[in-house]
Amino acid sequence: MQAQKIKVEEAVGRILPHDVTKIVRGEFKGPAFKKGHLITAEDIPVLLAMGKEQIYVLELAADEVHEDEAGVRLGRAAAGNGVTCSGPRESRVNLFAAITGLLKINIPALEKINALPDVILSTLPNNTPVEKGDMLAGTKVIPLVVKEETVAAVERICAADGPVVSVQPYKQLDAGIIVTGSEVYKGRIKDAFGPVLREKVEALGSRVQGIKYAPDDEQEIARLIRELIAEGAQLVLVSGGMSVDPDDVTPRGIHLSGAKIEKYGAPVLPGAMFLLAYRGEVPVIGMPACGMYFRTTVLDLILPRLCTGERLTAREISSLGHGGLCRSCPECRYPRCSFGLAGVVSHE
Ligand SMILES: Nc1nc2c(c(=O)[nH]1)N[C@H]1C(S)=C(S)[C@@H](COP(=O)(O)OP(=O)(O)OC[C@H]3O[C@@H](n4cnc5c(N)ncnc54)[C@H](O)[C@@H]3O)O[C@H]1N2
Ligand code: MOO
Numbered sequence: 001m002q003a004q005k006i007k008v009e010e011a012v013g014r015i016l017p018h019d020v021t022k023i024v025r026g027e028f029k030g031p032a033f034k035k036g037h038l039i040t041a042e043d044i045p046v047l048l049a050m051g052k053e054q055i056y057v058l059e060l061a062a063d064e065v066h067e068d069e070a071g072v073r074l075g076r077a078a079a080g081n082g083v084t085c086s087g088p089r090e091s092r093v094n095l096f097a098a099i100t101g102l103l104k105i106n107i108p109a110l111e112k113i114n115a116l117p118d119v120i121l122s123t124l125p126n127n128t129p130v131e132k133g134d135m136l137a138g139t140k141v142i143p144l145v146v147k148e149e150t151v152a153a154v155e156r157i158c159a160a161d162g163p164v165v166s167v168q169p170y171k172q173l174d175a176g177i178i179v180t181g182s183e184v185y186k187g188r189i190k191d192a193f194g195p196v197l198r199e200k201v202e203a204l205g206s207r208v209q210g211i212k213y214a215p216d217d218e219q220e221i222a223r224l225i226r227e228l229i230a231e232g233a234q235l236v237l238v239s240g241g242m243s244v245d246p247d248d249v250t251p252r253g254i255h256l257s258g259a260k261i262e263k264y265g266a267p268v269l270p271g272a273m274f275l276l277a278y279r280g281e282v283p284v285i286g287m288p289a290c291g292m293y294f295r296t297t298v299l300d301l302i303l304p305r306l307c308t309g310e311r312l313t314a315r316e317i318s319s320l321g322h323g324g325l326c327r328s329c330p331e332c333r334y335p336r337c338s339f340g341l342a343g344v345v346s347h348e
Contacts, residue, residue: 015038069088074141083098103136105165113158121154173206255277297326
């Protein structure tokens with residue numbers, strides 16, 4: 001990179017190698033144009049009025065890329081489905097959600113990119129639920145001019161490993177809910193759990209095809225699970241009866257339904273007594289009563305992933321431990337917090 005002296009009138013489309021300072025007596029002293037600025041036709045009279053008839057412009061070598069062009073190329077390479085890019089500002093390009101869904105970060109590719117010199121890509125955590133318009137990531141280069149080879153290396157990583165930042169849309173699943181507990185079934189108390197589960201399912205764009213009620217009877221719970229799936233449920237949530245009392249028979253009921261238990265117990269608080277099973281392709285969730293009491297629980301970490309169609313394994317549930325502790329803030333800001341969002345399956 002070299003600086004070349006040229007006439008101001010010939011500078012349109014060229015790049016300033018340094019700030020150009022404007023001083024107006026008693027009023028202003030500061031950069032009228034910043035280092036790296038791309039000179040436009042409108043800038044010429046301004047520069048002439050500042051007394052600049054000649055200026056220095058950047059002379060890029062053949063193997064060099066200006067920061068703004070590099071930023072645009074980095075953003076384009078990193079952005080996958082459901083992601084749009086802003087224009088560059090001092091090389092920084094921001095990535096935004098074009099749709100509502102679940103943010104997916106290709107962490108090994110992200111790490112490879114950030115191990116390169118002179119470029120950075122910074123993202124929200126993997127599996128963050130995001131809304132259309134949310135900022136997901138920012139990328140930029142460090143110097144004013146970067147080696148073509150570095151930008152090309154990022155493009156090669158993204159081409160080989162897949163885009164680094166994407167948003168998975170939620171599928172519209174038909175969900176069935178089974179509320180367990182003889183006290184509710186027999187009408188001793190009003191159901192307060194079914195409405196919470198319905199709201200969480202519907203907030204993700206899925207439908208609740210029905211809420212069924214079961215006493216603390218494992219055979220009846222099993223029968224209702226099979227019935228809901230036979231009626232077309234693509235997701236089943238069973239509430240309560242998940243802990244240690246003699247009447248807590250939901251895990252047994254899920255097992256007796258023919259569902260294979262993937263994991264009983266999640267390293268998430270609230271949500272330790274959570275259970276995930278699959279009957280064929282249909283996820284069956286056993287949701288402990290904390291899901292009725294706390295605003296945000298393990299269900300908020302698992303449900304969005306199931307609603308994208310992801311099949312979760314015991315290993316992925318185990319990995320939620322890192323970051324799986326809710327701080328119980330007086331005003332919940334989830335997902336704008338650390339809850340559940342560090343959970344990453346480590347890549348050997
Ligand atoms: N000795 C132990 N006790 C508990 C443990 C434990 O490890 N050892 N774990 C605790 C944790 S963690 C949780 S979470 C809860 C899990 O509770 P359950 O899922 O078994 O909930 P239930 O016993 O069925 O009910 C608890 C409570 O909530 C009321 N309830 C349940 N469903 C409804 C509903 N649909 N509408 C209204 N109210 C409902 C129920 O009547 C009970 O009062 O266990 C801890 N205990
Ligand atoms: O399942 Mo309890 O889940 O930790 O409050």
